Every structure is written in C-alpha cells, then in structure tokens.
Amino acid sequence: MKYLLLFLIFSSFIVSALANGIDNLKTDNDVLKFMLKTDTNFSYKGEPQITVVPTDTLFKLLKCNDVARQWSIKSWEKTDFNQDGKTDLLVMLKMSVGFYVYAVIDKGDNTFKMLPMNQGHTGDNCEMAKPIMINKQQLLLFYSKMLRMHRDKDELTVDTGPRIDTLILKHGNFVEYNPKPDNYQISYFTIEAKGCYGDCPVYKLQVSADGKATYEAYAYNEVEGNFKGAVSVDKLNRIKSLINYIQIRKLRDDYRVAWTDDVKAILKVGFKNGTVKEITDYGMIGTHGLSQLYNLIDELRTSEKWVKVK
CATH class of the missing domain: 3.30.1560.10 (Mago nashi)
Incomplete structure (x- = not known):
C-alpha cells in the first residue's frame, strides 16, 4: 500500500510537470488570468481590457446567438489544433466593442502563440468559431457575418449574408481547409x-x-x-x-x-x-x-x- 501511494504521487507529479498552462485551466477566471499573462497588450496601466464571460452570458450578448446556440459555442474550449500532442485553446474574449475570437497555440516550453481570428469590425458584426473533427483531422468551423463587397465586370456587389469557413492550422495560421492541394508550377x-x-x-x-x-x-x-x-x-x-x-x-x-x-x-x-x-x-x-x-x-x-x- 505504501509503495502504491508513492507511485500515485510520483505519477501525479509527472503528469503535472508535462502539462502546459492551458491544461491547468479550469474556470473562466483561470482563462482570463492566462490570457492576461500570455499577452500584456490585454491590459492598460494594470487594468484588464478583456473579460471571459460564462457561456450562458455569451449566448445573451452575441448578436448571432441563434447560431451560437445551434453550434453549442462555448466561451472557451481546449483542443489540439495542429495535433502535436500539446493542448491549445480557443477563447471568445469580450472587449468594449464586442467579442473577439482567439486561438492560443502551445509552442512548447510553456510558450504560446496568440492568433486573432476576427476579420471585421466586431462592433457591427458577429464572428465565432467551433472546433470540429473531419477525417481524423482537427479543424475549425468559423462563422462570420459582416458586409463584404467584390467587383465583377465593373459591377460592385455587396455580400450581406454570413460566411462559414472550414479552417485548418497550416503555414502558421488558419486557412481554408483543402484536402486536395494544387500543384501549380x-x-x-x-x-x-x-x-x-x-x-x-x-x-x-x-x-x-x-x-x-x-x-x-x-x-x-x-x-x-x-x-x-x-x-x-x-x-x-x-x-x-x-x-x-x-x-x-x-x-x-x-x-x-x-x-x-x-x-x-x-x-x-x-x-x-x-x-x-x-x-x-x-x-x-x-x-x-x-x-x-x-x-x-x-x-x-x-x-x-x-x-x-x-
């Protein structure tokens, strides 16, 4: 019994030593402290400029909360975007003008890369993301509702509908998933x-x-x-x-x-x-x-x- 107890204590120490800062996150406040520590730009004169709200509150505040409920969006989720065995983080941060989506990638040695996901001015739009698995690959479903325009044959068209992209972490950031890349010279x-x-x-x-x-x-x-x-x-x-x-x-x-x-x-x-x-x-x-x-x-x-x- 004595040796079993020592083994369990030792095993627990090993797991704790191998865990990164994201593995240890348990609460919304844990995530907030982690984000503030990882990127000092989230603070101004010592005051946090971000909050991590509970998921129920997120549903109430998001402009596209119908889609958020359908997708089961969470304020934050742990996943492994590049499938390297290290835990990454997806988080919705509330700022004064709205919500911003961030992916935090574990680079090893308890260092992290912050990837902002939003493309538009959040005050007028709605953007959110959800990790999904397709063909044993970790992908990211990204929803964006914002005004976009394009010109085709000298005619300007305004796109008002939402855009849903399936993204993969590749070449240092998230890009549209393509299972069959081209081979142009x-x-x-x-x-x-x-x-x-x-x-x-x-x-x-x-x-x-x-x-x-x-x-x-x-x-x-x-x-x-x-x-x-x-x-x-x-x-x-x-x-x-x-x-x-x-x-x-x-x-x-x-x-x-x-x-x-x-x-x-x-x-x-x-x-x-x-x-x-x-x-x-x-x-x-x-x-x-x-x-x-x-x-x-x-x-x-x-x-x-x-x-x-x-």
Missing part, C-alpha cells in the same frame, strides 16, 4: 501594397521561382529605396506551398471590405504556362488563406537580407 509572385490614409507601409515586392527578389520600399517602411536580394529556400517553398493550398486560381479577382481607410493590396502570381492570377484586395482579408499569404510575403521585407540598388 509557379514562376513568380508579386505583392503591391498601396497604403492607407495613415502610416501603412507602401511597397512592391516581387520574387521569382529561384528566390531572386526585388523590393521597392516607397513610404512608411523601416528603410526606403530600391533593393534586391534572395529569399531563403524554406520561406520560398512555404509561400509556394500555401499558394497551391489555397486554390488561388479559383479565388475571385476582387475583394473589398465595406469600410474605408484601409490598405489595398494587388497580388499577382505568374505560372510556368504563361498565365497570371491577379487579385485586388481592399482590406487584405478576402479569405483567411489570402490574409496568411500576404503575411508571409510581407515578412520577407524584414526577414531577408536586402542590398540597396543605386
């Missing part, structure tokens, strides 16, 4: 950020299939001027892989948000067969996959070595 890709009324970076960056790149930094960049460089193989392959995963040929040529004073991006992807896919995206949230593609290309401005061209 890509010859180059270019992004041109047109800026906004504020201090948004204005630039053009083009990368060829072999990684050779040019970077034209016009305004509000860390450095300005014309540069050339080479993108590392791993980053280049990651971007090419994402382009193929998001089925870029099937996406619209034009996306735009319903508000003003935002960034307009022009994305071009050239293929070995001579064709080009061009997407204009005002607001840069046409799809989850496009948003992540913009992020990966944008990161090249500071992650790679650039040589100024005289």
Whole structure:
C-alpha cells in the first residue's frame, strides 16, 4: 500500500510537470488570468481590457446567438489544433466593442502563440468559431457575418449574408481547409501594397521561382529605396506551398471590405504556362488563406537580407 501511494504521487507529479498552462485551466477566471499573462497588450496601466464571460452570458450578448446556440459555442474550449500532442485553446474574449475570437497555440516550453481570428469590425458584426473533427483531422468551423463587397465586370456587389469557413492550422495560421492541394508550377509572385490614409507601409515586392527578389520600399517602411536580394529556400517553398493550398486560381479577382481607410493590396502570381492570377484586395482579408499569404510575403521585407540598388 505504501509503495502504491508513492507511485500515485510520483505519477501525479509527472503528469503535472508535462502539462502546459492551458491544461491547468479550469474556470473562466483561470482563462482570463492566462490570457492576461500570455499577452500584456490585454491590459492598460494594470487594468484588464478583456473579460471571459460564462457561456450562458455569451449566448445573451452575441448578436448571432441563434447560431451560437445551434453550434453549442462555448466561451472557451481546449483542443489540439495542429495535433502535436500539446493542448491549445480557443477563447471568445469580450472587449468594449464586442467579442473577439482567439486561438492560443502551445509552442512548447510553456510558450504560446496568440492568433486573432476576427476579420471585421466586431462592433457591427458577429464572428465565432467551433472546433470540429473531419477525417481524423482537427479543424475549425468559423462563422462570420459582416458586409463584404467584390467587383465583377465593373459591377460592385455587396455580400450581406454570413460566411462559414472550414479552417485548418497550416503555414502558421488558419486557412481554408483543402484536402486536395494544387500543384501549380509557379514562376513568380508579386505583392503591391498601396497604403492607407495613415502610416501603412507602401511597397512592391516581387520574387521569382529561384528566390531572386526585388523590393521597392516607397513610404512608411523601416528603410526606403530600391533593393534586391534572395529569399531563403524554406520561406520560398512555404509561400509556394500555401499558394497551391489555397486554390488561388479559383479565388475571385476582387475583394473589398465595406469600410474605408484601409490598405489595398494587388497580388499577382505568374505560372510556368504563361498565365497570371491577379487579385485586388481592399482590406487584405478576402479569405483567411489570402490574409496568411500576404503575411508571409510581407515578412520577407524584414526577414531577408536586402542590398540597396543605386
């Protein structure tokens, strides 16, 4: 009996040592403290700017509470988004203007990556998420009700209905799930950020299939001027892989948000067969996959070595 008791105590210690900060969360207040500790931006002068409300209260406050009840939305849930054996967290945070959806990914060594999921201005919209399993893969069902627009043959169309996306954690963020990625041979890709009324970076960056790149930094960049460089193989392959995963040929040529004073991006992807896919995206949230593609290309401005061209 003595040895059994010692074994149980030792086993409990091992489990506790292996558990991450998310495993230990039991209450709404636990989750609130964890979020405040993980991201200090959730506090201002020592005062929390977020709350984690009970699920019953969440149902009462959400504008789309009918869908929330149908989906059995919870204020927070534990899951394993990348199926690496570590516990991740999905949480609805209440702020002054509404609810925001966050996924918190365990990176190991008790460090976490915070992924904001909202795409619109929450005060006027409703966005929420629910973990689901499909074909033994952990996915995320994402509901978004917000005004979206697109232009087709010079005619502007307003999309007022909700959008439901099935997402997967891939290439560092959530993108639309695609069980059969494409295998296009890509010859180059270019992004041109047109800026906004504020201090948004204005630039053009083009990368060829072999990684050779040019970077034209016009305004509000860390450095300005014309540069050339080479993108590392791993980053280049990651971007090419994402382009193929998001089925870029099937996406619209034009996306735009319903508000003003935002960034307009022009994305071009050239293929070995001579064709080009061009997407204009005002607001840069046409799809989850496009948003992540913009992020990966944008990161090249500071992650790679650039040589100024005289």
